[in-house]
Amino acid sequence: MKTGMKFISIILSILLIGSFAGMFQNGIEMSLKEFWNQFIHLIGAIANLRELTYEPLFGSTTVYPVFPAIFEYYGYSLFILVAGFGLALIGSLGLTYITFLLPYRLRKMFIKVTGILEAIPDLFIIVVFQIAIVSLYKETGLLIFEVVGGFERPIVLPLITYAVLPAILLYRIMLLTFEDELVTPYVELARGKGLSTRRILLKHVLRNALFTVVNHSRTIIVLMLSNLVMLEILFNLYGLTWFMVNNISVEIVVIGILMIFVPLFLIEACSRFFIQRITGKELAE
């Protein structure tokens, strides 16, 4: 019930933001009446999805229907988003595991360094990866990955590039929570019983630490969404945000955002539900 209300209010909120943006699409017109008109217009556009059109080239006279063409872009973006998060999760888990086999001082240093590294702008990472691959190609004639997208929709390089930042964030969160978990009584008991470090980390600590990770996952997803825009523009990937930027209009952007929001919200709600069932802890809003 509560979740349902939240779902509806966020959709309403996205529509309101869209109507606000609508006031500046043909001159600057700020008035409550215009805001209301835009809101009605937006709801009308969503009610008649089939009639929504876009111009593939600016100023061209031919228009194409947005649906179902948009689904191809949408599926690709959603895949990159989910796979990127998964890759970051796996990568950071592996890194965390390795880090906890290292001495304590080194661990402290890693926490400090990642605190600063997590602020690296996404475009810096993307551009550095691109230049590295291109210069490697120039030196050796060996093109490991496709650097620039298009209708072929490359996967490997964009995914790796995309996963770096969330992986750093997750890694830091995991380091901090693992650090906290390791001094809890149940870990001491497990140590006292003679369980190996590996077993304690993988079987007991990880389970409890995942709880904190899910709690933070929202911030990470938000970050990943804004990084997705840059990724698709810089790699010229034909994904949903690329489509939105290149066919910029309030209707297309609002519908695109709703299309991203709905599955993300459902995933979040489900994982919350299950984690609450499993751990019995109440998750923070």
Place this chain on the structure above:
Amino acid sequence: MMGKALLKNVQFMLGSIFLFSVLAASILYTVFFQDHIPVADLTYGENGDVLARPPYSPLEHPPFGTDNVSQDLFFLLLVGAKYTLGIALLIAFARFALSFLLGVGLQLYAAPILKRVKPLLEGFFYFPAPLLAYLILSWVLMRDLFMDSEFSTTFTERVAFEVVILILIGVPITMTTIAREVEHLQEREFITSAKVLGGSRLHMLKKHLMPYLQPQLFLVFIRELILVLLLLAHLGILNVLFGGVAITEDMFGNSVFVSLSNEWSGLIGNNLKFIFTTYAWIPLVPIICFTVTILSLKMMVEGFQVATERASRKPRVVRKEKENQESYNKQINNRSFESLGG
């Protein structure tokens, strides 16, 4: 106490000294050299033949090389620094001030209304900031020009519009953050006792909330600054240029757009097309500048957190108590010595 801890903190000092010196150097350069940007010539050999021509790489023309219209990139960035940092400071501060007033005001005086409004602000989490800014700004700053090759607004109007929009789209999330911070503080015990003793809300804010809120607010401001810088860089990639455009001819005779103020995000947007050419450094240099600036801000944040932790771990009262204890111990020793002698 706090100031001393900050001065001793290497991270914080490094970050702030870097930022301050970049800003100061940029402003001083304007004052003493009137934004003069050196232009590199062709390099001639002994008998007058052309050996090399711009754009020079950072190796040929240190430290940063030249761009495609053979301007020295180092000075270009130096001149642009004060605009970029100035705009970012302005926007971040306005965002921060607005969010502070709204967040604290609503939380203290109209908490039930805030609770109702909050879900309606959640949509901002799902709107990527660069996309939202692009959606709102693109007609006024770009599409207007493409329609009939002329803007219907003046330059000042466009800049003002962009600044206002960039301020507004950041306020909702920051406001909620600050309100949540206040809400957490309100649950503390000392607030309840202050309420029982009849303190007004303003009194409570001044005397009881602010001491705890102050360090948090500084962090919120610096984080906002990072977000704004990042947003400016993203908008540069999307070719939303601050300060409008001018047209010049480059070394190859093509007419190209140049950002008027040499503002960093404009430099990225203008030169992004070189990223896959041999001249990759032209867009890379401003991107690195953004990165270094953001990292130094982040260092300030981390350093500040460490310093506040240290400062709060050693409160003055405890030290005084320790001194008392020590003097008391001494007394005992003296007295026991006396009694032994007697």
